[in-house]
Amino acid sequence: AARYHPLLKARPDLLQNVLNAMSGERGLSHPHPRVRSRSCYLLLKVVKAAGKAMRPYVETAVGGIQGLISDPNLAPLLSRDDTLYLFETTGLLLGKTGIPPAEQGTYLTAVVTPHVQSIQTVLQSPDLANDPDQCGETLSNSVAAIAYLSKGFNKPADEVKKVLGETVPACLAVLQALPADGRVRSKCAVYLQRMILCLGRDVLPCVPSFLEPMVTNCDAEDAADAQQAINQLCVKFGGDAAGAINDSVVPFLAKCHDLAAGVG
Missing domain, CATH: 1.25.40 (Serine Threonine Protein Phosphatase 5, Tetratricopeptide repeat)
Incomplete structure (x- = not known):
């Protein structure tokens, strides 16, 4: 999907299927770390490429990403780079899709x-002194x-x-x-x-x-x-x-x- 992004601009109706494939247990929440990481990275690439075509999906996408990075069970499974990709993706969704x-x-x-x-919470934790x-x-x-x-x-x-x-x-x-x-x-x-x-x-x-x-x-x-x-x-x-x-x-x-x- 990331490689063939010109098709997504010509056929924005396909975006929903692409996003569905990248989210949930088939992508961002997949049990295998390599699949999760590639999904985080490729979602960023798709959002960059699709630009304003992502506008109808901003609320769903941002909500899904926020749910993932704040989930106490799933967030620890994300690597540092995965998390950074998701935050950058969120910024692009909010800043580059034309929402008010x-x-x-x-x-x-x-x-x-x-x-x-x-x-x-971390700054106020005793761990700051015990395990800097x-x-x-x-x-x-x-x-x-x-x-x-x-x-x-x-x-x-x-x-x-x-x-x-x-x-x-x-x-x-x-x-x-x-x-x-x-x-x-x-x-x-x-x-x-x-x-x-x-x-x-x-x-x-x-x-x-x-x-x-x-x-x-x-x-x-x-x-x-x-x-x-x-x-x-x-x-x-x-x-x-x-x-x-x-x-x-x-x-x-x-x-x-x-x-x-x-x-x-």
């Missing part, structure tokens, strides 16, 4: 609210999921911006809780870059809080992430970015000097 902004906001809230709550490595894996993937979800929105409406903006405190809390975890820093850097694109100037007040732990804790592998965020802010906002990056530029240059000298 008010509906985008409603659907997005239904997806984001339980996801943010799951992040807060496992929590770092879980939380970094959760932050990445929001970044992937946001890929569906190039110029989001105010209704979408509001919902995405509500994810910022939770993702910032993840970074502040585990700043020494390279996976967390990396995923939060990607998230920040996506929010710069999606939220515009509304993201500037929280930028210093993101950059400080990223710069302080970065190593040779992820120093480029902090650099890219600073560069992106300068390119997108020009002089308006000064207040957001002023406290980070000199410490970042000092950190780069230490890393180059083998100190950091």
Whole structure:
């Protein structure tokens, strides 16, 4: 179906059969992990290819995906990549199929609210102190999921911006809780870059809080992430970015000097 996507554009009536085949126990909920993974990936490809032809199926598809990723029995069976594919698919369904902004906001809230709550649950759990490595894996993937979800929105409406903006405190809390975890820093850097694109100037007040732990804790592998965020802010906002990056530029240059000298 993904390979022959031009046929789906010419015959959108076939989409229902394709979606039925990819969902349920024959696809996304199949007991074999390889079938599940391929179904998650190919569903993303189909949604990308079908575009606005997916409009009649948005409610059903988003509801089905949300039911899967929130199911306590099925969600643990999904790999990290499977989950990211499903979040990206959800973003495309909401942002690229032509549904009104008010509906985008409603659907997005239904997806984001339980996801943010799951992040807060981990942050408040004793496991954060007892098993920071496992929590770092879980939380970094959760932050990445929001970044992937946001890929569906190039110029989001105010209704979408509001919902995405509500994810910022939770993702910032993840970074502040585990700043020494390279996976967390990396995923939060990607998230920040996506929010710069999606939220515009509304993201500037929280930028210093993101950059400080990223710069302080970065190593040779992820120093480029902090650099890219600073560069992106300068390119997108020009002089308006000064207040957001002023406290980070000199410490970042000092950190780069230490890393180059083998100190950091």
